[in-house]
Amino acid sequence: MVSSQKKTKYKTIYMDLNIRSLPAKFDILKVLLSELEGRFLKPEPLLVCETWLSDSNSNLFSIPGSKLIENPRSKGRGGGVCRYIRSGIRYSVREDLNVFSKGIFESIFIELEGQKRCTESQVAILG
Secondary structure, three states: OOOOOOOOOOEEEEEEEEOOOHHHHHHHHHHHHHHHHHOOEEEEEEEEEOOOOOOOOHHHOOOOOEEEEEEOOOOOOOOOEEEEEEOOOOEEEOOOOOOEEOOOEEOOOEEEEOOOOOOOOOEEEEO
């Protein structure tokens, strides 16, 4: 039997969120991502600011099909950034560009390799 289902094409979007506590709003984030998927939109990659993650709890906030790259604050409340990168996307973290000065500037830069908008010799750097 031949399936008559058509493969749905998703549109890639870049999304940045200031979530002000990922632990408190993780369920809301998952609902938002599900609603976007229902509209055939996929944030790739997703940047989340003000994660309020720590070294001890970041492993609790994974999203299926994505890799969590994080830069949490080591002390104190608030701050921190993370990115969710879809599995299968080639990337590298650009430590040479990352700036992390607690309470002043927090970042995480990634280099996406060989994406549709880039040839194999080009890269996209997101920070």
